[in-house]
Each structure stands twice: as structure tokens, then as C-alpha cells.
Amino acid sequence: MQEFHYVAQDDDGRRYNGSLKAETRDLALKTLSERFTIVTRLETRTQSSSLGFLTGRVGGEDLLNFCETLSTMLEGGVTLKRSLDTLLGDTENQALRNVIMDLSARVGSGDSLSKAMAEHPQVFDRFFIFMVKAGEASGELPEMIRRVASYLEKMQGMADKVKSAFVYPTVVLAFAGLLVLLILTFGVPYLEGLYDGLGLELPLPTLMVAGLGRFLSEYFLVVILMGLCVVFLIRVFLRHPKGRYAVDLFKLETPVVKGLFRQLYSARFARTLALLYSSGIPLLEALELTGQSVGNVLVEKAVVSTQKELQQGGNLSDSLRSNPYFSDAAVGLVSAGEDSGTLDVMLAKVADFYDRKVNSKLTAVTSLVEPLIMIGVGIVIGGIILSLGLPFLTLASNF
Secondary structure: OEEEEEEEEOOOOOEEEEEEEEOOHHHHHHHHHHHOOEEEEEEEHHHHHHHHHHOOOOOHHHHHHHHHHHHHHHHOOOOHHHHHHHHHHHOOOHHHHHHHHHHHHHHHOOOOHHHHHOOOOOOOOHHHHHHHHHHHHHOOHHHHHHHHHHHHHHHHHHHHHHHHHHHHHHHHHHHHHHHHHHHHHHHHHHHHHHHHHHOOOOOHHHHHHHHHHHHHHHOHHHHHHHHHHHHHHHHHHHHOHHHHHHHHHHHHHOHHHHHHHHHHHHHHHHHHHHHHHHOOOOHHHHHHHHHHHOOOHHHHHHHHHHHHHHHOOOOHHHHHOOOOOOOHHHHHHHHHHHHHOOHHHHHHHHHHHHHHHHHHHHHHHHHHHHHHHHHHHHHHHHHHHHHHHHHHHHHHHOO
């Protein structure tokens, strides 16, 4: 007996989405044809689940739109199953469509939304699932999904700001690297032939640049292949736990950017913990989920240490004092929240405080990095041009 996912329409054009069990695909199609006018999709559950890996990934913007639309429909009184079916027709991302189809089928079979989401950990992390589970337990599922949508919007906005701050330097470096490669590969051999024709004696800097140019010209394809291999190896390394640890350590300890990333992770920690705690999730469990959601293995270890200290007694503010990624001002706000019974409110204020610092730090970092990159690019390209122009200067001095 196989389980099939289907999408079908009735005489009025209404779309239906669900699952059924049958011995073969033909029997499943026959059963559906007796109930619906048109069957637009029919596939086994394993096929549907695996398509996500072939059709792309679910990005933060896709997930945000999913949460906003689902919460709006639920708040409007639309049933969960009907909401998911409607979302399926309005979703363009094929990977997310497959996930929504599976969610609808499982919910239609009697599973809770949180249980259905737990089958897709590549899309819904434990934080997301616990928030949905808390909403189901309290009867406030639309409100919880709305909170998650608001949280994702703020997190996505901050992540986009950080990415955009590094787009310009990355584009400049890429263009400069391409320009240098073209000069050395195609320009240098031409000038070298010109100098040989004039019988000029080449100075050492020009000989060095010319030698590099000849090498790149003769082994251009080999260099490109080696470059692609290096990129591939770097990607593999970054996916390894040691690679992720090295990158996370670089973010937290490199002088130019460590202040920015420490504040970014602190804001993420405070905002995630505030949302979980205000949703009724116990503090220790909320800390564990927060550590997994921060996105840095070193910060996660620091959160685990905070959690262990909290288990031994005391309060959150005392445990956070030994956390190297929290400032005294932030710990003071957390302490005030504990004393007044408004910990979730104070954590949200800490997140806002760090968000403002991140925005200021982004401005400072970009204003420092961009001139340094331009100076570095100018020195490299200027050095190459000067080295190639030395024979002309020598020739001009002889007249």
C-alpha cells in the first residue's frame, strides 16, 4: 500500500489537496477521478518529499511570506487545512510548494501542524516548531504564527542590511581581480612582444610581471580549473564542523568586524529568547532553542554554559555576566526585567538596543573597509601598470 499526494479541482474550480492510500498509482487516480473533475497532480509521498532537493531551497523571504499569509488567513477564520490549500496555489517556490502539500496532507490526516512541520527540519527549525506547538497548546495559533512572522521580518531585515554592507566591497574586489587577470593574461604578452621588437632591456619588476603573464597565458585553463577546485574545496570545508567553527571564530575575533558580529549575535539572542519566553516556553528550554537559533557555534556554546549555570541556581542576569558577548548595560537591563517581572519586555529592549548599535557599526565598518579596499586595489593595479611602463620610461630617458 502506497501513500499518494494529490491536487485536484471540482466542477466549480475549487482546488483540493490531500493524500490517500492505494495499491498502485492507477487505482489512486481512479479513486480521485470518481470524486473530482480534474486531477492536476498525483505523486507518491517519497517523490514529493525528495523534490525539494531538486527544485531549490526555501529562503527567508519565502518563509516570511508563508507565515504572514497563514496567520492572516487563520485570524480571518479560515480553517488550517483550507489555508494551506490556498497557500499551495499562491506559492511560487517549488520546494516550499512541496512542503506545503505535505503539511496539508498530514493535517488532513489528523496530525497537528507542529507535528507535520517536524517532518521538514530543513525548512522549520526547532524554534519554529516550538512556537507553533505553544500556539496549539494555548489555542492562539494565529497569534503565535503572527509573532514568528514579525520575528522573521526583523531578523531578515537585519541580515539583509549586513549582506548589503558587504556587497560593494565584494563587487569591487571581484572586478579588480578580473581586471588584473585580463591584464596579466592578455595585455602582458602583447607588451612583452612589443618590447622585444624594440630591443629594450626589461628591468626586474617588468620581468617578474611578464613571467607571471606568460604563465597565466600558457596555462590559463589550468589556472581556471585550479581556481574552481579551490572554490569547491572551500565550500566543502565551510560545511564541515571545523570549517564552520573557523568562520565563526573569525567573525568574533577579527578586529575590524568582531564588534559588528558580536552585537548582531547579541541582538539575535535577546530577540529570540524574548519571543520564546513571552510565548510561555520555560526559560531553560527557551535558552536551549535560542542557542541553536543564533547561528554561531561559539555563541551557542556560551549560551549552553549560561544554561548550565542557571540550572545550578541563580538568575539569568548573573549567568549572563560570564558571557563574553553580552555587555554590562545589557545584563543590567535583563536584571531590571527579572526584578520587575518583565523579563521578556527587557529582552526585547536589549534586542532593539543592539540593533541600533549594529546599524551604527555597519556604517563605521563600511566607511573603514571601502577606502582600504580602494587603496589596496589601486596599489595592485598601479604597481602592475607602473612595472609594465618602466621600459617606456627607460626608452624616453635615452632621447
